[in-house]
Amino acid sequence: MQRYQAIVDPPWSLKSWRELARHAWLAQVAPEQLDWGAGVQGGLLPALDLLKAPLQRSKLRVPRELLDLAGAVLCHRDPQRHALLYQLLWRIGSGERALLERATDAQLRQARVLQKAVNRDTHKMKAFVRFRQIAGSEHRYVAWFEPPSDIVDRVAPFFQRRFAAMHWSILTPYRSVRWDGDQLHFGSGAQRSDAPAEDATEAAWQTYYRHIFNPARTNPKMMQQEMPRQYWKNLPEARLIPDLLHASPERVETMIKREPQPPKRRIPNRRGD
Amino acid sequence: MELTRKLEILADAAKYDASCASGGGERRRAKAGGIGSTGGTGICHSYTPDGRCVSLLKILLTNFCIYDCAYCVNRVSSNVPRARFRSDEVVRLTLDFYRRNYIEGLFLSSGIIRSGDYTMEQMVEVARCLREEHAFAGYIHLKTIPEASPELLAAAGRYADRLSINVELPTATSLKQLAPEKDADGIKGAMGELRWRIAEGKEESRKARKAKLRNAAKYAPAGQSTQMIVGADATDDRAVLHSSAGLYQEFKMRRVYYSAFSPIPDASAKLPLQAPPLVREHRLYQADWLLRFYQFEVDEIAPESGGGMLDLDIDPKLAWALRHPECFPVDINRANKEALLLVPGLGTRNVQRIIRSRRSGALRLDDLARLRLSLRKVLPFVLLPDHRPRTELDHPDRLRAQLAPPPKQASLF
Numbered sequence: 001m002q003r004y005q006a007i008v009d010p011p012w013s014l015k016s017w018r019e020l021a022r023h024a025w026l027a028q029v030a031p032e033q034l035d036w037g038a039g040v041q042g043g044l045l046p047a048l049d050l051l052k053a054p055l056q057r058s059k060l061r062v063p064r065e066l067l068d069l070a071g072a073v074l075c076h077r078d079p080q081r082h083a084l085l086y087q088l089l090w091r092i093g094s095g096e097r098a099l100l101e102r103a104t105d106a107q108l109r110q111a112r113v114l115q116k117a118v119n120r121d122t123h124k125m126k127a128f129v130r131f132r133q134i135a136g137s138e139h140r141y142v143a144w145f146e147p148p149s150d151i152v153d154r155v156a157p158f159f160q161r162r163f164a165a166m167h168w169s170i171l172t173p174y175r176s177v178r179w180d181g182d183q184l185h186f187g188s189g190a191q192r193s194d195a196p197a198e199d200a201t202e203a204a205w206q207t208y209y210r211h212i213f214n215p216a217r218t219n220p221k222m223m224q225q226e227m228p229r230q231y232w233k234n235l236p237e238a239r240l241i242p243d244l245l246h247a248s249p250e251r252v253e254t255m256i257k258r259e260p261q262p263p264k265r266r267i268p269n270r271r272g273d
Numbered sequence: 274m275e276l277t278r279k280l281e282i283l284a285d286a287a288k289y290d291a292s293c294a295s296g297g298g299e300r301r302r303a304k305a306g307g308i309g310s311t312g313g314t315g316i317c318h319s320y321t322p323d324g325r326c327v328s329l330l331k332i333l334l335t336n337f338c339i340y341d342c343a344y345c346v347n348r349v350s351s352n353v354p355r356a357r358f359r360s361d362e363v364v365r366l367t368l369d370f371y372r373r374n375y376i377e378g379l380f381l382s383s384g385i386i387r388s389g390d391y392t393m394e395q396m397v398e399v400a401r402c403l404r405e406e407h408a409f410a411g412y413i414h415l416k417t418i419p420e421a422s423p424e425l426l427a428a429a430g431r432y433a434d435r436l437s438i439n440v441e442l443p444t445a446t447s448l449k450q451l452a453p454e455k456d457a458d459g460i461k462g463a464m465g466e467l468r469w470r471i472a473e474g475k476e477e478s479r480k481a482r483k484a485k486l487r488n489a490a491k492y493a494p495a496g497q498s499t500q501m502i503v504g505a506d507a508t509d510d511r512a513v514l515h516s517s518a519g520l521y522q523e524f525k526m527r528r529v530y531y532s533a534f535s536p537i538p539d540a541s542a543k544l545p546l547q548a549p550p551l552v553r554e555h556r557l558y559q560a561d562w563l564l565r566f567y568q569f570e571v572d573e574i575a576p577e578s579g580g581g582m583l584d585l586d587i588d589p590k591l592a593w594a595l596r597h598p599e600c601f602p603v604d605i606n607r608a609n610k611e612a613l614l615l616v617p618g619l620g621t622r623n624v625q626r627i628i629r630s631r632r633s634g635a636l637r638l639d640d641l642a643r644l645r646l647s648l649r650k651v652l653p654f655v656l657l658p659d660h661r662p663r664t665e666l667d668h669p670d671r672l673r674a675q676l677a678p679p680p681k682q683a684s685l686f
Contacts (some may be wrong), residue, residue, distance in 0.1 A: 002592060003395050016568040031455045062623060098632065099634045101628035101630065101632055102630050102633050103627075103630045103632075103643075104636060104640035104641070104643045105643075108644065109643050113539065123316070127317055127319075128319075129374050130374060130375070131372065131373045131374050141373070158310075161674055162302070162307070162309065162310040163308050163372070164302070164307065165303060165305075165306050165408075166372060177522075194282075201369045201373060202373075204277065204280060205366040205370060207277055207281055207284070207372070208280055208284050208332075208370075209327065210288065210320065210643055211280070211281050211284035211285045212321060212327065214288045214289075214290070215326070216536045217535060217551060218322055218323055219322070219324030219325075220322050220324070221324070222320070223320040223321065223322050223324045223325025226320045226324075237317065244322050248322070255536040255537065255540065256536050258538075258539070259541070261352055263350040263351070263352060264352050267356060269653055
């Protein structure tokens with residue numbers, strides 16, 4: 001069996017995966033013949049570059065929904081993702097037209113689990129990016145963020161729509177993006193020290209966080225479920241959490257034990273008096 | 274007074290408003306030279322250790338108040354420290370927080386100072402300034418003062434995504450007792466006015482779209498909501514839910530929020546000493562969900578025979594199923610959507626997945642196990658080619674004991 005190798009570049013790119021997967025399908029390269037990604041030399045025989053495989057057929061039609069699924073799954077860092085998507089494509093192309101309807105299919109379910117994780121990461125990135133203003137320039141902001149999947153390209157348009165009038169950058173370990181008021185520019189990864197170390201408004205934000213919290217309703221489990229610990233180190237408000245939780249029981253105790261107090265100030269006549 | 278001190282006092286004063294929703298309205302992107310966007314669903318930018326989301330900057334313009342509502346931390350007779358923001362201070366805070374991606378927008382409420390109109394005018398000014406002077410397209414929720422004049426209500430809806438008027442307590446009697454200056458009829462009158470304004474706004478923007486006019490003014494595109502305090506009076510769950518059902522029907526509320534009365538600093542002597550368990554609030558939200566999305570009636574969820582209170586140890590849908598074993602088991606491969614929705618542990622999404630999946634072949638136990646659901650809860654109520662419930666349904670009491678979590682010793686307070 002001839003083996004082939006395909007490298008999606010960059011690994012989260014739908015365009016790149018789509019071209020390779022399409023070529024593989026048209027060349028009738030079955031999923032078990034194809035290694036996705038560099039260095040995964042599984043077989044004993046050297047793998048050929050996939051694009052050297054001669055085309056055998058001319059038609060491939062897949063539902064739009066598969067591309068949506070692939071767009072999300074490709075952002076996941078699971079090393080099997082490219083192969084898993086190709087398996088789904090192969091099965092759909094081979095006649096299982098309704099595969100994407102079958103939520104209980106084991107392979108589809110695996111892809112849906114990855115999709116769900118990426119969608120969650122995407123949502124959390126929209127929520128947890130924290131910009132810091134560059135000192136002295138009113139409209140320039142930089143954020144340092146550590147996303148658990150390769151979603152910078154996917155999320156950048158959201159920030160573009162929202163912060164159109166600002167000039168901002170989001171730096172992450174694997175990739176960065178900058179908006180200059182006109183275009184998005186993608187670049188390589190960065191370091192935490194490339195972003196400003198502080199922003200004066202964070203103190204006000206922490207004040208707000210401390211005071212909107214109701215000590216009578218502590219529910220740290222719920223909080224962590226929605227705001228996982230991995231994000232805490234880049235959230236200015238998260239460093240307050242231990243102290244807030246620690247002080248809560250005593251604050252509530254004081255409120256409950258306190259006898260009703262007569263008003264200390266004179267109350268003007270009320271309506272109808 | 275320093276801005277930080279004001280922020281402390283006026284955030285403290287705002288935390289008893291349950292809503293932090295920032296979704297359900299129109300989709301917007303930033304305007305030229307401006308910032309702000311809104312999407313279909315809101316974003317929770319943070320969570321406080323009480324497990325509640327922080328989506329909006331939720332503050333009071335002032336916590337000075339001429340009213341004396343017993344449940345309220347800001348009532349005139351309370352000794353909490355007082356503060357008042359200038360409108361430009363709120364505008365500034367909102368923009369500073371928004372630009373750093375801390376929030377989706379502003380939820381502004383206020384104590385009543387001087388008069389309803391005076392107060393409402395100040396709040397509307399904040400919203401106007403954000404929209405008109407700063408081209409702010411983020412989310413704005415204004416707590417509306419029922420006695421404000423029609424002109425102010427009209428202006429409020431032009432700038433805000435959502436308006437809300439708190440019904441405060443489930444019955445007019447309780448309101449009279451605990452909030453003597455508030456007027457149940459006035460509250461309902463204002464809700465009715467918001468209802469027609471919202472409907473009219475929708476109609477106008479539909480016409481404008483048809484005529485291909487852009488920038489058609491919309492009136493509160495995310496609709497109106499309200500909040501009810503639970504546990505500060507003796508009203509039972511059945512009456513609470515009847516009251517909510519009425520609010521949904523009569524005023525087309527997008528949401529009724531339930532706020533379990535919780536200990537407040539400087540509490541009034543009129544309040545009960547013991548706060549209701551938070552799980553009561555949770556069960557009310559679940560029941561509310563069943564009313565809105567599962568076509569249940571109040572009498573089915575909280576029957577008179579049940580003493581008027583929801584079970585605290587099991588959720589209302591499971592409780593209903595145990596009262597109606599004759600409706601089960603439901604055949605996963607043949608039952609229609611409505612019947613599947615009745616199964617405890619099956620939500621709308623899983624029902625949808627089941628209906629899509631079974632088109633390409635009958636589902637078996639293994640297939641069901643691959644959906645994310647609690648088999649323990651679902652299996653006694655469903656039929657599959659390789660599974661049929663045994664005699665569990667003949668003994669609802671035993672089944673209940675199996676499914677209910679063991680009682681906990683520790684209470685939350």
